[in-house]
Amino acid sequence: MTIADILILFASAVTIVVTAYLLLSYIRHRAITATNSD
Amino acid sequence: MLAIGVYFFREGIDTLDDYITAGRNAGGGFPMAIIAASLLATNNGNANVLGLPELAFTSGFGNLFWLVTGVVIVYSTMIYVGPKLYDTAASTLPDVAYSVYGSQRMRYIVTVWGVLRSLFFLAVELYGTSIVIEFIFGIPWQQVLIPAAIVITLYTMLGGIPAVGVSDIIQWSIIVIGTSAMIPVLFFTRGNFSNFVANNTPTSFASITPSLGPVELFALTLGAALWVYTDPSFVQRFLSARDRTSARRGAIGWIMVIYPWWILMGIIGVYGQAIAPEAGAQTILIAVTEGAFPAVVAAIVVTAIFAGTMSTADSQMNVISAMLINDVYKEFRPNQSDVHYLRMARFATVLAGIGGIVMAPLFASSILVMSLNLQMIFISGTVPAVIVGILWKGVPERAGFYSSLLGGGIALAWILLYGTAGLPVGGIAIQAVYPGMIVGLLLVFGLTLIIGRETEAKGVSA
Numbered sequence: 001m002t003i004a005d006i007l008i009l010f011a012s013a014v015t016i017v018v019t020a021y022l023l024l025s026y027i028r029h030r031a032i033t034a035t036n037s038d
Numbered sequence: 039m040l041a042i043g044v045y046f047f048r049e050g051i052d053t054l055d056d057y058i059t060a061g062r063n064a065g066g067g068f069p070m071a072i073i074a075a076s077l078l079a080t081n082n083g084n085a086n087v088l089g090l091p092e093l094a095f096t097s098g099f100g101n102l103f104w105l106v107t108g109v110v111i112v113y114s115t116m117i118y119v120g121p122k123l124y125d126t127a128a129s130t131l132p133d134v135a136y137s138v139y140g141s142q143r144m145r146y147i148v149t150v151w152g153v154l155r156s157l158f159f160l161a162v163e164l165y166g167t168s169i170v171i172e173f174i175f176g177i178p179w180q181q182v183l184i185p186a187a188i189v190i191t192l193y194t195m196l197g198g199i200p201a202v203g204v205s206d207i208i209q210w211s212i213i214v215i216g217t218s219a220m221i222p223v224l225f226f227t228r229g230n231f232s233n234f235v236a237n238n239t240p241t242s243f244a245s246i247t248p249s250l251g252p253v254e255l256f257a258l259t260l261g262a263a264l265w266v267y268t269d270p271s272f273v274q275r276f277l278s279a280r281d282r283t284s285a286r287r288g289a290i291g292w293i294m295v296i297y298p299w300w301i302l303m304g305i306i307g308v309y310g311q312a313i314a315p316e317a318g319a320q321t322i323l324i325a326v327t328e329g330a331f332p333a334v335v336a337a338i339v340v341t342a343i344f345a346g347t348m349s350t351a352d353s354q355m356n357v358i359s360a361m362l363i364n365d366v367y368k369e370f371r372p373n374q375s376d377v378h379y380l381r382m383a384r385f386a387t388v389l390a391g392i393g394g395i396v397m398a399p400l401f402a403s404s405i406l407v408m409s410l411n412l413q414m415i416f417i418s419g420t421v422p423a424v425i426v427g428i429l430w431k432g433v434p435e436r437a438g439f440y441s442s443l444l445g446g447g448i449a450l451a452w453i454l455l456y457g458t459a460g461l462p463v464g465g466i467a468i469q470a471v472y473p474g475m476i477v478g479l480l481l482v483f484g485l486t487l488i489i490g491r492e493t494e495a496k497g498v499s500a
Contacts, residue, residue, distance in 0.1 A: 002232040005225070008305055011298035012221040018295050019214045025071035026207055 039205050039348065043193025046201045054379040057198035058360035059129055059278040067280035072203040073288025076275050076353075078295055079206035082213065083350030084166035087343055088323055090300060094307025095322040100248035101255070102304035108259030110297040113266055117289045122428050123276040124285040130277070130357070131270045131424070132365040135442075138427035139435045142369070147442050148420055149365045152270045153358055155416040158409040160354035160390065161397035164190075167347040168398070173321055174340060183398055187351075191391030194352040195384045199278060199360075202352045209345035216342025217323075218302055223331060224309055231305060238312035253466055261471055265413055268420040270361060271353035351394070358393075359386035411453050411470070418474025419446025426482045432491030437482045445478025 050056060055063045062068075068076070094102045128134040131152050136145040164187050168179035171186070193201055228234050235244040248255060266272055279285035303323075310322035317325035327339040363383045368374075423442040427433045452460070452470035460469035 001230050005230040005232050008221060008231050008302070009225065011301050012218045015214055015218040015295050015299045015302065018291065019075070019211055019218075022071040022075045022291060023207060023211055026069065026075070026204075029069045029071065 039193045039208075040189065040196075042205050042208075043196035043201045046197030046204075050200055051196075051198050051380065053376045054363065054383055055129070055376075056200065057380055057383050058274070058356070058364060060198075060200050060203065062278055062280070063127075068203055068275065068278045068284065068288070069280055070284040070287035070291060072207060073275050073279055073284060074291025074295070075207035075210045076203045076349075077272065077288065077292040078299075079210040079213070079346070079349035080271050080275070080353040081292070081296065082210075082299075083163050083346050084170070084343070085162075086300070086303065087213065087217070087346035088166075088170070088320060090303035091307035091310060091323045091326070092319045094304035095310045096319045097249060098243045098245075099304050099308050100242075100246050101250050102307070103246045103301065104248050104250075104255050105258055105262065106297065106300040106304070108255065109263040110293065110300070112259065112263035113296065114293050116266060116272075117286060117293065119267060119425065119428070120276040120289040121282045121285045123273055124279050124282050126277075126428065128277055130360045130364050131268060131273045131420070132361055134273060134277070134428070135420075135424050135438070136365075138424065138433070139438045141435045141439060144423070144435065144439055144442065145365050145369075147439070147446075148424065149361050151416045151419045151442070151446055152268075153361050155409075155412045156270055156354045156358045156361075157390065157393050157397065158412045160351055160358070160394040162406060162409045163347050163351040163354065164394045165398035167344060167351075170321070170324075170343055170347075174324065180399060184395060187391050187395045190348055190351050191355060191388060194355045195387040195391075198383070199274065199356050202356050203275075203278070205352065206349050209349040212338070212345040213342045213349075214299070216339040216345075217306065218299060220306065220327070220331070220335075220339065221302055223335065224306075224326075227331075228309065228313070231309070235308050235312050239308065240311075243311060244308045257466070257469070257472075261414070261469060264417045264421055264471070264475070267425045268417070270357040271350075274353070274357050274360065355387050355390040355394070358390040359383050362386045362389075407458050410458055414453065414458075414469060414471040414474060415446045415449045417471050418449035418478050419443070422475060422478030422482045426479070430486070430491075432493060433482060433486050434489045434492050436489060437485035440485060441478045441482035444481060445474050448477045449474030 055061055056066070060066050060068050090102065123134060126134050126137045128137045132145045132148040135148040136142065164183060167186050168182040171177055171182040172179040193205065225231070231244070275288070276285045279288065306326055307322055310317065310326045313329045314322065314325040323339065323343070327336045360383070363379055363386050367382055368379060419442050422445055423438040427438050449470040452473055458469070460467040
């Protein structure tokens with residue numbers, strides 16, 4: 001496996017991990033907002 | 039998507055501010071996660087989801103690598119410009135122009151450029167979705183167009199920008215599952231990138247050495263990047279931010295993902311040259327999916343393509359509605375109730391959907407060309423006037439107005455004279471966006487220096 005292959009896999013991981021973070025961050029935001037409005 | 043639209047219709051949309059800026063003025067607004075995901079989803083419709091693998095498939099990885107690198111460098115400046123847009127406290131792009139210049143005619147001219155451009159982009163996305171469905175399922179695109187547009191129009195009309203934002207984060211997640219997650223699967227099923235493409239593609243096809251020259255790459259980069267500063271749907275995200283920090287962090291999140299994702303889409307195109315060299319370039323993503331993955335994975339990828347289209351189309355519908363009501367209707371019928379404006383905004387969303395449905399078949403064979411033309415006119419007519427006005431305090435109204443009018447006008451005239459491809463000069467084609475931008479910049483800077491910068495406060499946004 002070359003450096004290019006490692007970078008490609010790293011890029012794939014970055015997009016997946018950051019997207020998951022955005023999704024979870026939004027879910028957390030909604031949960032906090034719902035709690036504050038109760 | 040429809041469920042999201044219904045949810046926000048029932049729970050969260052009471053005012054025009056809720057509908058077009060997620061209630062920013064009433065303490066609401068988007069958190070950074072929605073801004074980042076919404077920018078990603080809106081940025082990547084059919085043109086990128088299908089077009090980036092197509093570019094790599096036809097011309098190798100090198101051109102795509104340098105093009106996306108240059109574009110992302112330009113995009114990165116939005117980390118600085120995005121919060122500046124938020125600071126205007128405006129509700130739409132034309133409203134930004136009004137808040138900068140205090141001028142109704144600036145509001146109207148930016149509305150004209152913006153609505154026209156967004157309408158054509160909407161038609162391109164709807165048409166693109168229908169063509170993809172026709173390719174995959176064999177259903178004629180004319181029979182797909184109306185149902186697809188109805189679904190998108192419905193949830194956008196019901197839930198406004200909150201529904202659009204939340205659907206964007208879901209659609210972007212689907213896009214990533216269907217594309218980024220494909221890479222490890224390709225490594226596992228076909229072998230790692232270096233070995234597989236070295237044995238199955240022409241020499242240097244996968245290298246980062248471009249086949250285009252630096253001048254051409256620079257020209258392509260500018261043409262592919264400059265629109266981001268004043269794209270109405272992009273601007274709407276920053277205007278809908280909860281606060282300045284969310285706007286900036288949202289831009290950072292967008293940049294962190296867009297660059298590796300674009301690279302990966304190019305990698306998929308190169309794999310396509312190795313897996314299905316005889317396939318059609320425009321649908322190489324689908325060919326790679328069908329050739330490499332089981333049906334379930336292929337279904338996810340196809341869903342990702344639809345998600346890309348939906349996420350761009352809904353943004354265009356919402357922002358067309360926002361500009362028509364906030365910047366035109368409210369000016370001619372002020373002092374109406376918020377409920378009334380909200381109702382009209384929903385009606386305008388439906389009108390936008392109908393406009394997209396009507397325009398797509400009318401211009402089917404030439405719609406991409408026409409949207410490229412509108413893009414160039416729009417960039418020339420808005421980027422110099424609006425962005426220079428935001429960044430350089432005191433630009434006089436006449437400088438902004440004539441920059442917008444004549445910058446866009448020169449681009450239009452250039453297209454009428456030389457077409458979309460532009461004027462060939464010494465082996466390079468000078469497209470309309472270049473003279474348009476040059477004239478726009480010369481006017482905004484030149485007239486400011488001649489007239490002198492203004493020190494009085496400008497208009498307050500509507």
